[in-house]
Amino acid sequence: MSLFRTELRRLTKRRFTRWMTAGGLLVLALIVVGLVITNQKIGPDQWAEAKRSADQQHQEQVQWAEQERANCERAKATGEDVDHYPQDCADITAPPRESIEEAWFLPSTFVFRESFDEMLIPLAGILAMVGFVVGASFVGAEWNSGGMMNLLLWRPKRLTVLLTKLGALLTGMLALALPATAAWFGSLWLVANWRGTTEGMTSGAWQSFLLTGLRGVVLLLVAATVGFALASLGRHTAMALGGAVAVLIVGQVGLAILLDMAQVRFAEAWLLPTYAYAWMRKTVTLQDWRSCMATYTGECKPAILELTWQHSSMLFTVGVVLFLGAALWTMRRRDIA
Amino acid sequence: MPAVLEIEGLRKTYRSRRRGTRNALDGFDMRVEAGQVHGFLGPNGSGKTTTLRTLLGLIRPDGGRMTILGHEVPAALPQIAGQVGAIVESPQFFPHFSARDTLSLLASAGEVPVPRVDEVLELVGLRDRAGERVKTYSLGMKQRLAVASALLKNPKLLILDEPANGLDPGGIREMRTLVRNLAQSGMTVVLSSHILGEIQLICDSVTIISLGRRVAFGPVDEVLAQHSSGAVRVRLEAVTDLPVAATALHKAGYRVSANPDHLMLAGVDKPATVTRLLAEQGLYVSELAPVAVDLESVFLELTNTAPVPGQHRQVDQSVRVNGAESSAPTAGGWGA
Numbered sequence: 001m002s003l004f005r006t007e008l009r010r011l012t013k014r015r016f017t018r019w020m021t022a023g024g025l026l027v028l029a030l031i032v033v034g035l036v037i038t039n040q041k042i043g044p045d046q047w048a049e050a051k052r053s054a055d056q057q058h059q060e061q062v063q064w065a066e067q068e069r070a071n072c073e074r075a076k077a078t079g080e081d082v083d084h085y086p087q088d089c090a091d092i093t094a095p096p097r098e099s100i101e102e103a104w105f106l107p108s109t110f111v112f113r114e115s116f117d118e119m120l121i122p123l124a125g126i127l128a129m130v131g132f133v134v135g136a137s138f139v140g141a142e143w144n145s146g147g148m149m150n151l152l153l154w155r156p157k158r159l160t161v162l163l164t165k166l167g168a169l170l171t172g173m174l175a176l177a178l179p180a181t182a183a184w185f186g187s188l189w190l191v192a193n194w195r196g197t198t199e200g201m202t203s204g205a206w207q208s209f210l211l212t213g214l215r216g217v218v219l220l221l222v223a224a225t226v227g228f229a230l231a232s233l234g235r236h237t238a239m240a241l242g243g244a245v246a247v248l249i250v251g252q253v254g255l256a257i258l259l260d261m262a263q264v265r266f267a268e269a270w271l272l273p274t275y276a277y278a279w280m281r282k283t284v285t286l287q288d289w290r291s292c293m294a295t296y297t298g299e300c301k302p303a304i305l306e307l308t309w310q311h312s313s314m315l316f317t318v319g320v321v322l323f324l325g326a327a328l329w330t331m332r333r334r335d336i337a
Numbered sequence: 338m339p340a341v342l343e344i345e346g347l348r349k350t351y352r353s354r355r356r357g358t359r360n361a362l363d364g365f366d367m368r369v370e371a372g373q374v375h376g377f378l379g380p381n382g383s384g385k386t387t388t389l390r391t392l393l394g395l396i397r398p399d400g401g402r403m404t405i406l407g408h409e410v411p412a413a414l415p416q417i418a419g420q421v422g423a424i425v426e427s428p429q430f431f432p433h434f435s436a437r438d439t440l441s442l443l444a445s446a447g448e449v450p451v452p453r454v455d456e457v458l459e460l461v462g463l464r465d466r467a468g469e470r471v472k473t474y475s476l477g478m479k480q481r482l483a484v485a486s487a488l489l490k491n492p493k494l495l496i497l498d499e500p501a502n503g504l505d506p507g508g509i510r511e512m513r514t515l516v517r518n519l520a521q522s523g524m525t526v527v528l529s530s531h532i533l534g535e536i537q538l539i540c541d542s543v544t545i546i547s548l549g550r551r552v553a554f555g556p557v558d559e560v561l562a563q564h565s566s567g568a569v570r571v572r573l574e575a576v577t578d579l580p581v582a583a584t585a586l587h588k589a590g591y592r593v594s595a596n597p598d599h600l601m602l603a604g605v606d607k608p609a610t611v612t613r614l615l616a617e618q619g620l621y622v623s624e625l626a627p628v629a630v631d632l633e634s635v636f637l638e639l640t641n642t643a644p645v646p647g648q649h650r651q652v653d654q655s656v657r658v659n660g661a662e663s664s665a666p667t668a669g670g671w672g673a
Binding site: 002003005006007009010013014015141142145146147149150151152153154155156157333335336337 | 390393394395396397411414415418421423425429430431432433434438442443445446447448486490
């Protein structure tokens with residue numbers, strides 16, 4: 001227990017942990033500020049303004065139609081090339097007023113029920129990135145600075161040391177994620193109250209938010225574990241960060257281009273972010289626009305591939321088992337020079 | 338006296354597909370008795386640090402047996418780690434933590450009482466700089482911090498690898514006094530160093546390693562005596578008698594080298610026979626002094642690492658097994 005407390009203390013004392021956490025929270029705060037600036041509460045004034053805008057647009061459409069009709073009649077009378085006009089110029093009419101919806105002219109508003117689920121994705125993404133980098137640095141810097149060797153002189157049980165470090169890291173990440181998620185919820189609830197609406201919340205919606213939030217926390221823990229394991233394998237923070245950059249740039253961007261050139265079906269299914277997105281959204285539907293799935297009515301629809309959070313969970317499990325297993329194995333077997 | 342540390346037949350082999358096989362430790366033996374300050378000497382690349390790392394469980398041995406405080410290691414390391422303080426090679430600490438933070442975290446991990454941190458900081462002279470980040474420390478200060486971390490547990494066995502590295506002359510003297518005081522308090526100290534004068538001054542016994550094998554061991558005096566060349570300096574009342582004396586001694590089988598005011602004899606078992614021989618020739622000795630060897634010369638002789646004018650010795654060019662012969666260069670030590 002003393003080792004766990006020590007490692008937790010070491011984690012929180014590290015400047016890198018503090019700066020990365022502060023950086024991640026700052027980005028989240030900026031997103032909230034952006035939402036406050038770009039959204040407005042909808043009231044009678046906004047509806048009146050929207051009606052004015054709709055009327056104005058209708059008037060513009062009427063004037064335009066009249067002018068075009070006049071142009072059409074003039075062109076036909078002079079025998080000009082009138083291919084782009086209908087045969088009967090009277091067909092050029094303005095849309096009816098009711099087809100221009102006033103809602104189109106309303107300012108952006110933050111509807112908590114519709115938006116919060118989506119807004120949990122940037123929270124999870126930023127926290128997962130912080131988790132990955134902090135996890136990698138936490139053990140990588142220890143290896144690099146000789147701290148791990150010092151610690152092993154005090155606690156010669158290698159696996160216990162590594163797993164305790166990981167436990168401390170994950171506890172620290174949970175201690176970051178839970179209040180951060182609560183603060184995110186609170187901030188967006190305030191934004192909705194001030195610049196939108198919180199109406200329409202049902203127990204089902206709350207449950208859905210809770211589950212999405214939980215999946216976000218799991219994503220953070222997975223990212224932190226993989227970063228930790230990679231840095232431990234390479235005994236350097238750069239191993240994890242370099243690996244991540246390589247995977248993202250070469251493995252993802254490069255692979256995406258290659259798959260597109262090769263016209264592979266459902267190319268996104270080979271890309272990691274798709275699985276992270278599927279994990280958070282529960283389902284991602286990929287479509288193959290080059291295929292035709294005929295319906296009874298003879299309509300041609302693209303073939304679809306549905307990726308669910310269960311697929312993602314399998315991928316995450318395999319990744320964690322593989323990387324962490326390798327890190328533990330090398331910790332046990334390799335000399336510490 | 339009971340042995341605090343015993344190593345028998347320790348082997349460690351490094352294999353590389355490109356560079357072949359190298360025996361870093363080739364059946365190495367060592368014994369350190371309780372309460373001693375034991376010097377552990379060897380040229381660069383001879384296996385000193387590999388031995389210490391293996392002993393402390395950082396490197397897995399390929400063979401041999403090791404015990405610390407009567408327990409087989411590495412199996413029993415978790416039980417005895419609290420009684421063994423060690424610094425291995427150059428001190429390495431997280432650069433952004435202060436010395437106090439560094440020691441405090443180690444103390445917390447090892448369940449050492451917090452006041453001990455200030456005690457050891459005082460002991461190594463870092464009390465007033467303890468709040469500064471380690472990255473601002475000089476090599477000598479980092480060395481002091483490393484020693485402090487090793488002392489934190491108040492260990493029964495203290496292993497110090499090059500503790501004087503980077504220390505100023507005052508610091509070296511302080512380190513010497515500290516080690517002696519620790520030994521007097523009952524702590525056993527194993528000291529690996531290249532400052533052989535220091536080792537000779539503070540160590541009770543030594544082990545010399547070369548190319549992964551022990552080439553000499555025992556109390557310092559005995560090691561020196563075993564490798565003394567029996568050299569004797571002879572001065573006569575009349576300097577003019579030196580040539581006659583040289584001839585007489587040479588005829589008696591001594592190896593003599595003449596100097597302007599004295600003679601140097603080698604291989605003298607009993608200096609009294611020299612006096613008697615010269616007196617019989619009517620030559621009267623004014624000084625007959627055995628020439629003492631120091632640890633450095635013994636070390637250089639045993640490890641065959643004395644510099645030779647015009648040659649550039651490579652790191653693994655030192656004495657072979659049993660100190661009998663010099664090894665040929667082995668392509669940097671790999672491929673043996």
